[in-house]
Amino acid sequence: MARNLLATxxxxxxxxxDEITDRLNAYSAGQASALAxxxxxxxxxxxxxxxxxxxxHAILELASTGHVAVGHVAQxxxxxxGKLPPELAAYVVDxxxx
Numbered sequence: 001m002a003r004n005l006l007a008t009x010x011x012x013x014x015x016x017x018d019e020i021t022d023r024l025n026a027y028s029a030g031q032a033s034a035l036a037x038x039x040x041x042x043x044x045x046x047x048x049x050x051x052x053x054x055x056x057h058a059i060l061e062l063a064s065t066g067h068v069a070v071g072h073v074a075q076x077x078x079x080x081x082g083k084l085p086p087e088l089a090a091y092v093v094d095x096x097x098x
Contacts, residue, residue, distance in 0.1 A: 005038055005055075010048035017054035021061045032067035040073040049088060056091035063095065070098045 004016035020035055027035065039059045046052040059076075062068050073095055081089035 001035075002038060005042050010051045013042065013046070014048070014051040014054040017051070017058040020058040024061055024065065027062070027065070027067075029065075029067040032062050032065050033069070033072045036062045036068040036072045037075075040075040044075040044078040049085065052084075053088055053091070056088065056095065059095055060091065070096065 001016060001019070004012050004019075007013050007016070017039060020039070036059050039055045039062070043052055043055040043059070046055060059068070059073055063073075076092055076096055079092050081092050084092065
């Protein structure tokens with residue numbers, strides 16, 4: 001899963017993020033927070049909006065489990081919301097506000 005989240009192909013990264021949300025209830029607290037941290041790191045450098053949307057959505061879904069703290073996704077602060085479409089900027093702001 002980690003390999004696909006960091007793949008060179010944007011489609012692969014997008015599908016990997018989508019797969020995380022498909023298995024949401026299967027993760028332990030540690031796995032959920034680790035996945036959120038990895039997703040945040042990937043999102044911080046993502047260049048494709050469709051992959052970024054999938055990554056941010058997966059983080060939001062993982063956060064809904066109660067196992068993800070703002071500190072786990074701190075790398076999202078590297079993203080400039082002003083350079084994103086409004087819906088993606090809103091995701092970033094919501095995640096950083098906890």
